[in-house]
Amino acid sequence: MFRLFDKTVVKEMRRVEPDITIIANGEHRYIDTTYRRGSGPSFDEYAYRFDGLGDCENENALLSLFSPWLLDIEQLRARRQSPYHQPLPRITLSASLTNKGNFRLEWEPTYYENGKCDFVHHPTYGGPSFSDRPENELLFLRGVGEAMMHLRIDRREKPKGPIRGNIDGAFLYALYEHVADLVRRLSVLFDITWLQRFNITEELGEDGKRHLLMAYLESRQEQEVREAQLRIEAISNELDSIFTSLGLTPDDYDMLHASVSTDTKGGDEISNMGFNRRLTQVLKTRSRKANSRTVMTIERLLKESEDLRDRYNVDM
Secondary structure, three states: OEOOOOHHHHHHHHHHOOOEEEEEOOEEEEEOOEOOOOOOOOHHHHHHHHHHHHHOEOHHHHHHHOOHHHEOHHHHHHOOOOOOOOOOOEEEEEEEEOOOOOEEEEEEEOOOOOOOOOEOOOOOOOOEOOOOOEOOEEEEEOOHHHHHHHHHHHHHHOOOOOOEOOHHHHHHHHHHHHHHHHHHHHOOOOEEEEEEEEEEEEEEOOOOOEEEEEEEEEEHHHHHHHHHHHHHHHHHHHHHHHHHHHOOOHHHHHHHHHHHHHOOHHHOOOOHHHHHHHHHHHHHOOOOOOOHHHHHHHHHHHHHHHHHHHHHOOOO
16 A cells, blocks of 8 residues: 655665655655754654554454444435445544644544434444554554644745655655545445545645645535635636636626616516526627527526535635
8 A cells, every 4th residue: 555664765865865755546746855954853753653654553443343233234224215225334534633743533423313323333432442542543643743833834934845854744645645545445335424634735846746735634614615615716717718708708797697687577577597598688799609508507607606605605
């Protein structure tokens, strides 16, 4: 799954300072790694952190999660939509940092409105098991909080591009890929919801290499808001493309839309189909490329954007 770096490789970086290559799922990620001299962990400490990625998963927790006796078979059968449909058990994952800055990935059953879930036996939350780790803790790794702090400090001085001390970035990249790989394995047998997830922001630099800009914990609500913002931005770009093809500006469309809205016979409301037909006729006086399908697309995108803004209180 991962090619991890032993102490010899990491110490060798002190002499030649090459790029670190992280291999995950057949993809190569190249990260500039000019070491932060005079501060931060030693090379031995970084080697210890990378080595920790090799055994950071709680095998006992994973084995118990995949045990069929945990499942509520009757509850799963009640969720079947057809004789050929087999619903996946629903679990909720949550990533967090301990007070000492160690990373934890935990799971719990996803509960429905009636208080039920797809499991009859639940793990011991937060309590020690015979393996000295909580039974619901899938992954545990030390030093993550410190690496995130170093990355934030470096990015204050240089918001973009390669930075000094980016071994922290390599370490956080490796953790991100490790969590993503674990989630991919779990998603084969489980329907996963995130309560809080570990995420990164990166850019492709002019040198053709990926640079880590930020690593952070993101709640479900923050994730939904971010996805809504991305969707609103995509809608805006799509509308700009449509208006350009029509030879109109957004203001021109708004003006024509308003004129049709106020031009009703006797003040009576008209159906959406009738409104779109009338708006198409008005648009054709300004653009020969206007047609009913284009108008329906514009109206659908505008409504979707408005609904997202209202739902997530997004102002862009």
